[in-house]
Amino acid sequence: MIYIVEDDVSVRDAIARMFESLELSCAAFADGESFLSDASPRIDDTVFVDLHLPGLAGSDLIEKVAALDEAPQIVAISGQPLWKITRDLPKITTTPVVRKPLKEQDLLVYV
Amino acid sequence: MVSSSCLHSVLDTAVNGIIVIDDNGTILIYNRACENMFGYKSAEVVGKNVNTLMPSATAKQHDQFIRNYLKSGDPKVVGIGREVVGRHKDGTEIPIELSVGEAQTESGHQFIGVLKDLRATKEYEERLRVLQSNLVTMTRVNALDEMGAAIAHEVNQPLTALMLYLQTAARRARAADQPDDPMISLMDKAVVEAERAGQIIQRMRNFVERQAPQCIGTGLATLIDDCLELVRVGHEADDVEFISTFVDYNYQLELDSVQIQQILVNLIRNAGEAVKDQPVKQVVVSVERDDDNVFVKVMDTGPGLDEEAVSHLFKAFTGTKRRGLGIGLAISRSIAQNHGGDLLVEPYEEGKGATFTLRLPVNSKATS
Numbered sequence: 001m002i003y004i005v006e007d008d009v010s011v012r013d014a015i016a017r018m019f020e021s022l023e024l025s026c027a028a029f030a031d032g033e034s035f036l037s038d039a040s041p042r043i044d045d046t047v048f049v050d051l052h053l054p055g056l057a058g059s060d061l062i063e064k065v066a067a068l069d070e071a072p073q074i075v076a077i078s079g080q081p082l083w084k085i086t087r088d089l090p091k092i093t094t095t096p097v098v099r100k101p102l103k104e105q106d107l108l109v110y111v
Numbered sequence: 112m113v114s115s116s117c118l119h120s121v122l123d124t125a126v127n128g129i130i131v132i133d134d135n136g137t138i139l140i141y142n143r144a145c146e147n148m149f150g151y152k153s154a155e156v157v158g159k160n161v162n163t164l165m166p167s168a169t170a171k172q173h174d175q176f177i178r179n180y181l182k183s184g185d186p187k188v189v190g191i192g193r194e195v196v197g198r199h200k201d202g203t204e205i206p207i208e209l210s211v212g213e214a215q216t217e218s219g220h221q222f223i224g225v226l227k228d229l230r231a232t233k234e235y236e237e238r239l240r241v242l243q244s245n246l247v248t249m250t251r252v253n254a255l256d257e258m259g260a261a262i263a264h265e266v267n268q269p270l271t272a273l274m275l276y277l278q279t280a281a282r283r284a285r286a287a288d289q290p291d292d293p294m295i296s297l298m299d300k301a302v303v304e305a306e307r308a309g310q311i312i313q314r315m316r317n318f319v320e321r322q323a324p325q326c327i328g329t330g331l332a333t334l335i336d337d338c339l340e341l342v343r344v345g346h347e348a349d350d351v352e353f354i355s356t357f358v359d360y361n362y363q364l365e366l367d368s369v370q371i372q373q374i375l376v377n378l379i380r381n382a383g384e385a386v387k388d389q390p391v392k393q394v395v396v397s398v399e400r401d402d403d404n405v406f407v408k409v410m411d412t413g414p415g416l417d418e419e420a421v422s423h424l425f426k427a428f429t430g431t432k433r434r435g436l437g438i439g440l441a442i443s444r445s446i447a448q449n450h451g452g453d454l455l456v457e458p459y460e461e462g463k464g465a466t467f468t469l470r471l472p473v474n475s476k477a478t479s
Contacts, residue, residue, distance in 0.1 A: 010272035018279045079267035081260060081316060087451065100267040101309035104278045 002026035002111055003047040005035045005061065006077065007054055011100075015048070018104050024111060032056035032064075041065065045072035046111050048098075051088055052080060063090045075110050077102070128207075128226035133219055134181060136160045136174050148207075148228050150200030161224075166198045181220065189213055189222070194229065206233050242341055245369055246376060263316045270312065274305045326450075328363040329371075331405065335396050338375040342383055350392060351383050357398040364405060365474050366450060374443040374454065378409040378467045385413030385465060404452070405471045411464040421456055447471070 002019055004026060006012040012028045019026040029035040032049075033056050041047055047065055051058035062074055078085050079100035089095060098106045122129055122142040128149075131140035138161050141153045149156075149164050156163055162170035180186060188195075192210035199205055206229040214221045281298040284291060332355070339353045346353070375396070382394040391412040399406040416424070425440050444454040447469055457466040 008268045008272070011268050011275075014272040014275035014279070018275045021279045021283055079264045079271075081263075084449070101270040101274060101305075101312055103274055103306070103309075 001041070001045045003035065003039055003041055003045060003072075004028040005030075005032060005047065005053065005058070006050040007031060007052070008050070011050075015107065018107070019111075022108075032058070032061035035061065036064065041068070041072040043070040043072060046075065047072050048075050048077055048107065048110075051076050051078040051085060051097075057088070059088045059090050062095055066090070066095075073110065075107075128224075128228070130161065130164075130224045130226065132161045132222050132224070134177060134221070136162060136177055138163075139221065144228075145226065148199075148205065148226065149197065164197050166196055166204055169196070170198075177222075197226070205230060239340065239344065242337060242372075243344075246341070246373060259315050263312050266308075266312055270305065270308055274302065274309065277302050277305060326365045326367055329366055329368040330360060331362050331364050331398065331407075332357050332360045334368055334372060335375065335398075335407070338372055338379055339396065341372075341376055342379045345380070346383050349387055351386055352393045353379065353383065353396075354393065355396045357396065359398075364471065366471060370446045371450070371469075371471070374446055374469055375407065375409070377440070377443050378469070382409050382411035382413065382465070382467075385411050389413055400473070403473055405473055407469040407471070408466055409469075410466045413464040415459055415461075415463055416456060416465045417459050421459065424456060425454075 002024055004012060004015050006015065006028065007030055009030070012030065016026055016028045027039060029039065032053055035047075036056075049058050049062055049065075053061065058076065058078075062076060065071060065074055074095050076085075076089065076095045076097045077100065078097060080088070085097055085099075089097070096110070098110075122140065123144075125142060125144055128145035129140065129142045130138060130145060132138055138157050138159055141151075141156050143153075146152055151163070160174070162173040165173060176187065180189060188209065189211045190213075192208065195207050195209045197205040197207045208227040208229055210225045212223045212225075214223065277298060281295060281302060284295045284298060335355045335357055339355055343353055379394055379396065386392040386394060389412055393412045395410045397408045397410070399408065425444050440454065447454040450471055451474075452469065452471040455468045455470065457468065
C-alpha cells in the first residue's frame with residue numbers, strides 16, 4: 001500500500017492517479033492528522049509526506065510514523081529550498097527527500 | 112578688564128580649538144584643544160606660520176589668501192566659516208569646521224580662528240551611511256529572494272501535478288488497444304516542455320539557496336542601538352522618543368545581523384509613524400529571554416491595531432506604504448522564520464499602543 005500525505009489538492013490527485021494507473025493501491029490524505037487517525041501503515045508500505053503541511057508539520061508526522069513498531073518506508077516531498085529542508089527534517093532519521101517539481105520516476109524508485 | 116592668566120585659562124578651558132595669528136600668518140595663541148587636535152604642543156607651533164597645520168596644497172597658498180584679503184577686503188572665510196582640512200602632526204588629515212574673526216589691535220591686524228574637530232562626526236556619519244546602504248541593498252536582495260522563492264514554490268505545485276498527469280496520460284495512451292501515435296508523440300513533447308519548466312524553477316531555486324542566513328555571533332544590545340539610530344535620523348523633526356531598555360552589552364546571539372536589523376528597523380520605523388500624532392510619542396524596545404528564545408519587543412504609544420488591521424498585517428502586497436527602507440511585515444516574518452523564529456503582534460488592548468514581538472531561537476553557540 002502507498003500512502004500520500006500532501007495538502008495541495010492537484011499534486012495529491014496527480015500522484016494518486018499516477019499510482020492507480022500502474023495498478024498500485026494507494027490512499028491520499030490532505031494532512032497529517034487525518035493520516036494518523038485513518039491509516040494503519042505497515043512495514044512493507046511506503047508513505048510519501050509533504051514537509052510543508054498545514055497543522056501537524058510534515059517533519060513531526062515523519063517522526064511519529066518512524067516511531068511506529070512496524071514502521072513503513074517514509075519518503076519526504078518538498079518544494080522548499082534545501083537549507084529549509086535540512087532545518088525542518090528530523091535529524092535522527094535518514095528520510096530520503098524528493099524535491100518538487102518531480103517526475104513519476106522520482107517517486108516510482110521507492111515503490 | 113580680565114587678566115592675562117584668566118584669559119589663558121579661558122582659552123584652555125574651551126572645547127573648541129582657538130588660534131590667533133597676525134597678518135603674516137604667524138601663530139600667536141594656540142590653546143589646549145588645538146594640542147589634542149593637531150598633536151603639536153603650543154611651544155612647538157607658537158611663532159611659526161599657521162600653514163604648519165595645513166595639508167601642503169593649502170599651506171602653499173595660505174599666505175597669499177591673507178594678502179588677498181588684506182588688499183581687497185573680500186572675505187572668503189572671515190566672518191563666514193567653512194569646513195576645511197587640517198593636518199595632524201602625524202600627517203593625517205583632519206576635517207575641521209573653521210570660523211574666523213578679525214581684530215585690529217595695537218600690535219596690528221590679527222585673525223582669530225575657532226576650530227571644531229569633525230573627526231567624530233564624520234566617522235559617525237560614515238558609519239550610519241554604511242549601515243543604511245547595507246540595509247537598502249539587503250532589502251532589495253531579500254525582496255528578490257522572497258519573490259524568487261515564492262514563485263519557485265508556488266509554481267512547483269501545479270508543475271508537479273501537470274507533469275504527473277501528462278506522464279500518466281501518456282502511459283494510458285500507449286496502453287490503449289489501438290494506440291494513437293500522433294497523440295502519444297504530442298504528449299511526450301508536452302512532458303519534455305514541463306521538464307524544461309521544472310529545470311528553470313530548479314535553477315531559480317539554486318540561486319535562492321545560496322542566500323541562506325549567515326549567522327554569526329552578534330551583540331544584541333549594540334544591534335538594537337544601531338537600529339534605533341538609523342530610525343532616529345528620519346525622526347529628528349517630530350520629537351519621537353526612541354528608547355532601548357536592553358543594556359546587556361555582553362549578550363551575544365547567533366544571527367544574520369543585517370537581516371535582523373531589517374526586521375527591527377522596519378518595526379521601529381512603523382512604530383515611529385504610529386506615534387507621530389499622539390500626545391505621548393514613545394517607542395520602546397525591550398528584550399525578554401527564556402531558555403530557548405529571545406523575545407525582542409517593540410512597543411509604541413500609538414493608537415494600537417484592532418483585529419481587522421491585524422488580520423491583514425502579515426499578508427504580502429497589502430501594505431499601504433511604498434517608500435523607504437520598510438521591507439514589509441510579510442518579508443520580515445519570513446526572515447524571522449528562516450532564522451527559526453517568528454514575528455508576532457500582541458492582541459489589541461484598549462488604550463494601549465501596538466506591540467510587535469520578534470522571537471529568535473537561542474542556539475547552542477549563544478552565550479550570555
